Structure formats: C-alpha cells, structure tokens
Amino acid sequence: MRQKKNRSATMLEVCDHTGVEERVVRQFIREGRLIVSQFPNLGYPCESCGNMIQAKRICSSCQSELERELDSLDKPKKTERTVPTNQTTKQSQLKQYLQ
Numbered sequence: 001m002r003q004k005k006n007r008s009a010t011m012l013e014v015c016d017h018t019g020v021e022e023r024v025v026r027q028f029i030r031e032g033r034l035i036v037s038q039f040p041n042l043g044y045p046c047e048s049c050g051n052m053i054q055a056k057r058i059c060s061s062c063q064s065e066l067e068r069e070l071d072s073l074d075k076p077k078k079t080e081r082t083v084p085t086n087q088t089t090k091q092s093q094l095k096q097y098l099q
C-alpha cells in the first residue's frame with residue numbers, strides 16, 4: 001500500500017517528525033545514506049547553480065558543463081602546445097571536486 005502522504009514529505013516535515021537537523025538530513029542524502037529518489041520534495045541545492053538535487057554536489061547540467069570544461073583542458077589547443085601549470089592545477093581540483 002502506497003503512502004502518498006510520506007512521499008510528499010518536505011524537508012521541514014521530515015525534520016519535524018524525526019528530530020534530525022536539516023543539515024544532517026542533507027548530509028545523509030549527499031552521502032547516499034538516505035535514499036530520497038521516491039521523495040521529490042527532499043533534496044538540497046546544487047553548489048553551483050542552486051537547483052534542487054538529490055545526489056552528488058552539483059546538478060547534472062552543471063556536471064556536464066564541468067566535464068566539457070575538463071575535456072577542453074585535456075586536449076591542448078593547437079596554437080598553445082603547453083598547458084599552463086595553473087590550468088593543470090585547476091583541472092585536478094575540478095576532478096577531485098567531482099569525485
């Protein structure tokens with residue numbers, strides 16, 4: 001039997017009913033310790049654009065944008081044979097961020 005009421009639970013309701021702080025709930029969702037795919041109202045803002053997400057640190061559109069950026073960093077431009085050191089640093093920072 002489906003419990004429609006629970007599925008439409010908001011973050012506020014969940015915190016109210018469980019007594020768990022909102023930041024802890026968000027942390028659990030992000031760490032995959034709390035599966036919220038069945039609860040469209042539960043999530044946290046993308047760190048990049050603020051869209052509501054339920055996994056990772058950024059939304060899928062921001063992620064594909066970052067991956068595009070990483071792709072272009074991976075392929076040195078023809079006019080620019082050497083990649084500046086600061087770009088390499090930025091790339092590894094982004095890759096770490098996305099892991």
Ligand SMILES: [Zn+2]
Nearest residue numbers: 046049059062
């Ligand atoms: Zn985003």
